[in-house]
Amino acid sequence: MAMGGIKPPPVFVRRLLRLVWPVVAIAVTFVAAPVLVAGALWSVVDRRARLFRATGMLLLVVWLDQQLLWGCWRLRVQEPLGSGPQWQADHEKLLVDVLDTVMRLARKWVGFEVRLDAVMDFGEPDRPLISFARHAGPADSVAVAWLLSRTAGRLPRIVLADALRWDPGLDLVLTRLGSSFVPSASGAGDDRLLGVRRLADSLAPKDALLIFPEGENWTPDRRHRRIERLRAAGQQARLRQAERLRNVLPPKTKGAIATLMARPDADVMIVAHAGLGRLTSPRAIYNALPFDRPFLVRTWTYAATDVPRDPAAIETWLADRWSEIDAWVDAQDE
Template sequence: MGARSIPPPPPVVRRALAPLWPLVAVAITGLMVPVVVAGAFHALVDRRARLFRVACLAVLLLWVDIRMLVRCWTLGAGRRDTASPQWRAAHEELLSDALDSLMYYTRRWLGLEVELTDRMHFGTEDHALLALARHAGPFDSLAVAWLLARTAGRLPRIVLAEALRWDPGVDTILTRLDSFFVPSAGDDRLAGVRGMAASLEPADVLLIFPEGQNWTPSRRAHLIERLRRRGDHRRADRAEELVNVLPPKTRGAWAARQARPDADVMVVAHAGFGHLSTLRSIWAAIPFRGRPFLVRTWTWRSADVPDDPVVFAAWLDERWGEVDAWVTAHTTPEGIPELADPARRPGSGTSTR
């Protein structure tokens, strides 16, 4: 069951959950102490210390979330001028710090390393940016958001599943930063995407995952089967051609493009973690040393992106074919990332079109 199918907390539960969240964290931390101790002893048998690593990381990330929530309360306790640039800047800095902490602890405890294969181009100065990213593997949303914030210098606004409102820290800060939680049902699920895109500042980036869900081999197979049953053989054939990605859904990306036709468009591909699609495979890969999260981006000026919905859909489908080819070239049959040309390192080329 994906996050999209999980309903959000009812309003009364959502209001009650936030003040109780630190107490929940204390209780969870207490329950995790025996697990951490057991993991320390288990490391004598498991040289990779997987249980110890995961248990410690879970506690640390929980308290990063609590710290973010408490700092949100502190900001809200003062003068609440939600329309002021200072209000937004304070929350953007808080989210950036949280992303840095999440990546730091994930790198330290699990060995997650993000590595660019080419120089990133961030679009035209003083233009907003729409980032369309591949969605596959654990940590990909976190890694891409952090990369945009720290490398591109653009803190992303993110389209998220509404189920993430169960986390009061995520709910509070991203609501204040006008991110959009896609409802699990409703007549117009794209209204928030249009609103976010329309309100982008020149230094902002809107992060969208056009596939709509994490790619896994089983999801790819089920999608092809479902399209065949519906009689949509053209799309099924296209889905079969794409080995490492799902066919992109155009509606969300087009809604953003339509709302901000002046925004440049970045396509984000990544390799290395897509095949870690089950808890067993993730567990077997920990720690992730020798498995970098490889990233490649392509950026188009707004004038070079189609402004007709049919042509845009074909354009996006072609881009996703390029993403699939790049992922295939940078992934072994076992799902291990590899540089097609080891001599090419970050900064040695350009990803501008």
């Protein structure tokens, strides 16, 4: 789903949502329970049990989001001042525990399984890590964040669309963890880069920063619209790149440039994944349940000294990396 065109709720609405969200969860459960039962009965006909799996996973996600919200409330009661290393560590544990549960249940209910194509290199342990990841398919941002937290031992700071503030659980926990909610491109100007620069400046040696340079999930329609916008703008070099790329959108470079220039000491990881990227609509995802292909991940890591820091060079370097991602995804026959 494209999030960039959805405006975030005002502050008072965000606070109200936190209060009414448990009521919404109960209402969703009452509505979905008969569908879950019907799906269980219908699985006699549909041996893939898609209705049962989809409804069950929806309910699990709704209540895990409640777990995030209630966990944040509990931590506020335990630590009223809301500051200090323990405050940060407790919220990181809360989020990682929920991510663990989501990934475990997603594998059990819908066959969402993360596999590595090669051993991951997380760079030097005494340097921060900046990760630029492909954006495509269902739940890819959740899977990449979970993989970094569990495999690298680094819970990443995340740059994400501010429309996600409509989810009270994610809004509260990620705000407390210092993630950056990026405004819509419409009229945002340089405000879109302020949070990115802030996160980059605040990275400690063992921290990771996760960015999705494409800005939205790949779909054929979005690829076509991106190409048409570049053609209309007369950006011939980027247009030629976009036309060559079949499985990814050409990366937007302002955030990457701001990040890499702010942290010349950071190693850089490029994250590609394949297997589910062609599932670009709710119907396609539903029809594919349970998934018969893994969420296959491949990474390339570059030492800080091997990554350019000049804006023009960064743009060229990132374009080359995205061409490599595109070729790798092609080779997986996604």
